[in-house]
Amino acid sequence: MIAYGGDYNPEQWPEQTWADDVRLMREAGVTHVSLGIFSWSLLEPDEGVYTFDWLDRIMDLLAGGGVKVFLATPTASPPPWFGHRHPEALPVDADGRRWWHGSRQAFCPSSPIYREKALAIAEQLGRRYAGHPALAMWHVHNEYGCHNARCYCDASAAAFRAWLIDRYGTLDALNDAWGTAFWSQHYGDWEQILPPRITPSFANPAQQLDFRRFSSDALSALYRAERDLLRELAPGVPATTNFMGGSHWDIDYWSFAQEVDVVSTDHYLAGADPEPHVDLAFAADLTRSLKRDRPWLLMEHSTGAVNWQGLNRAKRPGEMHRNSVQHLARGADGIMFFQWRASRAGAEKWHSAMLPHAGTGTKIWREVVALGDLLREASDVAGSTVEADVAILLDWSSVWAQDHPAQPTDLLKPVEEIKRWHAELWRQGVTCDLAHPESDLSGYRLVLVPALYLVSDADAANLERFVEGGGVALVGPYSGIVDEHDRVRLGGYPGAWRDLLGVTVEEFFPLEAGETVPLAGGGAGTVWSEAARATTASVLDAYATGEPAWTRNEAGRGAAHYLTTLLAGEALARVLAAVCAEAGVATTDTPGVELVRRSHSDGRSFLFAVNHTDADAVVKATGTSLDGTPVDGRLTVPAGTARIVRERR
Ligand code: GAL
Ligand code: ZN
Numbered sequence: 001m002i003a004y005g006g007d008y009n010p011e012q013w014p015e016q017t018w019a020d021d022v023r024l025m026r027e028a029g030v031t032h033v034s035l036g037i038f039s040w041s042l043l044e045p046d047e048g049v050y051t052f053d054w055l056d057r058i059m060d061l062l063a064g065g066g067v068k069v070f071l072a073t074p075t076a077s078p079p080p081w082f083g084h085r086h087p088e089a090l091p092v093d094a095d096g097r098r099w100w101h102g103s104r105q106a107f108c109p110s111s112p113i114y115r116e117k118a119l120a121i122a123e124q125l126g127r128r129y130a131g132h133p134a135l136a137m138w139h140v141h142n143e144y145g146c147h148n149a150r151c152y153c154d155a156s157a158a159a160f161r162a163w164l165i166d167r168y169g170t171l172d173a174l175n176d177a178w179g180t181a182f183w184s185q186h187y188g189d190w191e192q193i194l195p196p197r198i199t200p201s202f203a204n205p206a207q208q209l210d211f212r213r214f215s216s217d218a219l220s221a222l223y224r225a226e227r228d229l230l231r232e233l234a235p236g237v238p239a240t241t242n243f244m245g246g247s248h249w250d251i252d253y254w255s256f257a258q259e260v261d262v263v264s265t266d267h268y269l270a271g272a273d274p275e276p277h278v279d280l281a282f283a284a285d286l287t288r289s290l291k292r293d294r295p296w297l298l299m300e301h302s303t304g305a306v307n308w309q310g311l312n313r314a315k316r317p318g319e320m321h322r323n324s325v326q327h328l329a330r331g332a333d334g335i336m337f338f339q340w341r342a343s344r345a346g347a348e349k350w351h352s353a354m355l356p357h358a359g360t361g362t363k364i365w366r367e368v369v370a371l372g373d374l375l376r377e378a379s380d381v382a383g384s385t386v387e388a389d390v391a392i393l394l395d396w397s398s399v400w401a402q403d404h405p406a407q408p409t410d411l412l413k414p415v416e417e418i419k420r421w422h423a424e425l426w427r428q429g430v431t432c433d434l435a436h437p438e439s440d441l442s443g444y445r446l447v448l449v450p451a452l453y454l455v456s457d458a459d460a461a462n463l464e465r466f467v468e469g470g471g472v473a474l475v476g477p478y479s480g481i482v483d484e485h486d487r488v489r490l491g492g493y494p495g496a497w498r499d500l501l502g503v504t505v506e507e508f509f510p511l512e513a514g515e516t517v518p519l520a521g522g523g524a525g526t527v528w529s530e531a532a533r534a535t536t537a538s539v540l541d542a543y544a545t546g547e548p549a550w551t552r553n554e555a556g557r558g559a560a561h562y563l564t565t566l567l568a569g570e571a572l573a574r575v576l577a578a579v580c581a582e583a584g585v586a587t588t589d590t591p592g593v594e595l596v597r598r599s600h601s602d603g604r605s606f607l608f609a610v611n612h613t614d615a616d617a618v619v620k621a622t623g624t625s626l627d628g629t630p631v632d633g634r635l636t637v638p639a640g641t642a643r644i645v646r647e648r649r
Contacts, residue, residue: 001031002375002382003297003334005067006354008033010058011042012343018058021341022065024355028365029372030067033340034139034299035059036125037072038104041079044121052128063134070240070299071135073125073226075118076142077104082117089114092153095198099148103347108151109218110159115225122226126233138239139299140226143266144219149250150211152195156218161190163214177485178206205404205486212400213252220256227259240264242299245290246283249415252396254436257290266300266338269323271309277612278423280323281594284330285422286394289434293385295333298324303337303364304352312350318640320367321374322610325642328378329596329608330431331386335375377626378644381606384598389445389585390425390432393463394418398454401486402478409510411527412478414451417566421450421476424572429588430580431596441466446583448576452479454486460496467500468556472583474575475501475562477528478508493530501562502537502553505530517565518544521574525549525565532564540578550575593617593637597647607645611637623647 005025010018025033036043036055044050062069083090083101089111091099099106107114122140129135150156168174171187180186185204187193196203196211227239238261243253245265257263265287269276287296303320305312315323324335342353354368399414418434425432425448432448437459441447447466452459452475460480467473480496482488489495492504509529511517516524521541529543537551540561551562561579580587588595592613599605611617621635623645637643 001379002328003032003336004028004372004375005030005032005340006034006337007037007300007339008035009038009339009341009343010035011039011054012346013341015054015057017341018061022061022067024360025067025340026065028354028368029376030340030354032068032070032136032334032336033062034070034072034336035062036074037139037142038074038077040074040077040121041081043074043124044079047081047085047117048120050124052124059129059132059134063132067134068136069134070137070139071125071129072139073118073122073141073230075121075140075222075226078107078114078117082107082114086111086113088153088155091148091151092156094150094152094196096152098153103147105147107148108153108155109148109215109222110151110156112155115222118222119225119229122229123233126230130234130237135234135237137262138227138230138234138237140223140230140239140241143242143244143248144223145216145250146244146248149219149248150195150215152197157193157195159218160195160211160214161193163217164193164210165190167210178204178210179485179487180204202404202406205401205406208404209397209401209486212250212403213397216250216252216256216396219251220259223256224259238262240297240299242266243287243290245287246279249396249399253286253290254396262297263287263290263294264297264299264334267298267327268302268306271306271311271313275423277322277326277594277610278426279419280326281330281426282419282422284327284332285432286434288331288386292433295331295383295385297334297336298327298332299334299336300338301327301335302352303354303368304356305350306352307348307350314352317363317367320364321371322612322640322642324371325608325610325644326594328375328381329386329594329598329610331598333382335371374626380604380646381598381644384600384604384606386431387597387599388431388433389583390430390448390580391435391441391444391446392418392422392432392448392450393437393452394434395437395452395454395459397484398452401454401482402451404486408478408508409527411510411513412451412566414453417451417476420568420572421448421576424576426594427591428573428577428580429591429595430585438462441471442469444471446579446585447471447473449473449475449479451476454482454484455480455496456484463497464500464555467558467560470557472558472579473560474579475560477530477564477566497560498535500553500555500560501551502535502560503532503548503551503562504535505532505564507531517549519549519571520544521550521571523567523569523571523574525567525571527566529565532562537562590617590619593619595619603649605647605649607647608642609635609637609645610642611639614639621645621647622649
């Protein structure tokens with residue numbers, strides 16, 4: 001079954017509405033709702049005083065209507081009594097300003113009293129609903145770190161020190177890792193160590209990096225505490241928490257994903273992006289990759305406009321449908337929305353929903369009902385996995401380290417680079433995974449490293465092994481530069497991969513905004529240039545001045561390519577097409593028509609075709625369409641629509 005539904009906030013409506021909700025859910029084919037996400041203040045109106053009767057009634061009503069529940073712990077939004085009675089548990093920013101209650105997520109992730117209160121309400125829910133027929137999964141919290149990813153208060157400082165003691169053991173080890181001989185930062189006592197609060201000049205880069213790691217761990221520790229309690233109270237009920245894959249970068253989802261039973265994520269289109277569906281593909285690919293070969297859930301997206309961008313445009317007819325099929329194609333086993341019924345009041349009253357303000361006689365409602373039908377027809381897709389021959393390496397620590405402001409240029413943005421390469425592959429019709437640099441790469445033909453400034457020795461060796469074993473790699477500039485403590489790898493850049501790439505670099509020459517380096521082979525580089533010397537590599541393209549722009553070095557049974565500048569447009573397309581060809585990765589002959597395959601281990605497979613262009617397209621496919629119509633080699637995908645084919649291969 002493909003799960004279908006959304007966040008359901010019945011507490012915002014008079015109880016007479018609820019029966020109508022359940023009736024309309026059935027009409028739309030809703031199978032699941034996420035319930036109670038922001039209802040802490042109505043479940044525990046005063047500290048230790050609980051009122052579950054309304055939740056009992058709606059749980060029973062949903063069970064009666066055949067709608068399953070992802071029951072939330074409401075810990076993402078502590079009630080006003082919490083901030084009022086425990087002001088020391090409110091978050092504090094780097095400038096020392098305390099944030100008040102009145103919106104949501106006003107708590108310090110390291111506050112002992114927050115943890116106590118969060119576990120108390122989670123325990124109540126676990127005890128009360130463990131055996132409830134509607135309960136399908138725990139939806140722990142909501143979007144950890146969305147607003148309060150880092151807290152700089154004294155409680156957080158103490159927790160940071162404990163985390164550091166655990167990581168380094170001795171102050172000597174910490175002083176060495178952080179390079180504290182620089183600027184007189186040698187620590188003589190753990191108590192002297194602080195979060196990187198506002199200071200006169202740059203903070204210590206390794207301190208800043210460890211604080212990012214600590215803050216990510218503090219959030220996953222909160223999740224684990226709730227999950228462990230729920231597991232004990234309701235054995236066998238799976239747990240998830242909704243990530244923000246591809247749009248928020250404060251949590252190391254590689255490690256957090258190990259803690260959830262099912263990966264779930266939220267995705268919203270960036271309003272100003274002319275091709276938001278390309279970014280959608282990135283988010284879906286990243287989410288799928290967090291637990292490779294396991295289906296995931298799209299916990300939230302929108303039927304139309306959101307409310308939190310500068311300009312919030314509704315979706316065009318068919319756009320929500322294409323978005324949904326894209327997620328499905330890229331491995332989602334559930335398509336859910338924020339939210340079921342559009343709010344009448346509150347900060348999200350201008351956010352679209354499955355049931356809009358205007359009611360059921362609407363474009364949105366018709367599309368919602370149609371999507372429910374489609375997902376029911378596609379139920380045998382569930383459990384199948386996505387095939388990918390290409391991986392793009394991504395590491396949160398590296399992104400965080402490169403976030404330190406004292407860099408050769410502030411124009412080089414790792415996440416943007418990774419997304420740009422992914423987008424170009426999307427244009428060439430290549431489905432790819434994201435992968436942790438230390439993960440098993442042996443199943444891939446091609447590994448791309450657009451931006452990996454920080455690498456551990458193990459990361460570096462892993463890529464070497466992949467290439468020596470016969471793989472093709474392409475590495476972007478300013479990768480392999482520092483170790484896991486953000487200390488430069490000496491002897492010429494890129495220290496980690498000089499031998500693998502057959503290249504050595506002495507100095508960087510970053511470019512001004514708008515400045516370019518013309519390339520002999522056509523096009524130009526932007527943002528970055530460097531004086532590279534090929535030691536064993538051959539030069540495939542060069543700057544007009546003769547310095548290498550693109551090199552290729554054979555290593556073992558494979559080859560490692562390197563770029564010394566950022567390429568865009570045609571130039572990037574040319575290089576990526578070349579490495580795909582070398583690795584034997586097929587590219588598309590119908591650009592703009594997204595083609596992705598999911599398959600079951602027993603051989604059944606599905607071809608998803610999403611036509612993002614204004615013209616009808618014909619793609620190769622053989623099998624039957626969802627309604628049983630035969631597809632004999634050629635499938636017409638009308639402009640702006642999506643098709644799913646049960647393949648015969
Ligand atoms: C998500 C959040 C939802 C809702 C939604 C609006 O970030 O989890 O609760 O706020 O955004 O787009
Ligand atoms: Zn704090």
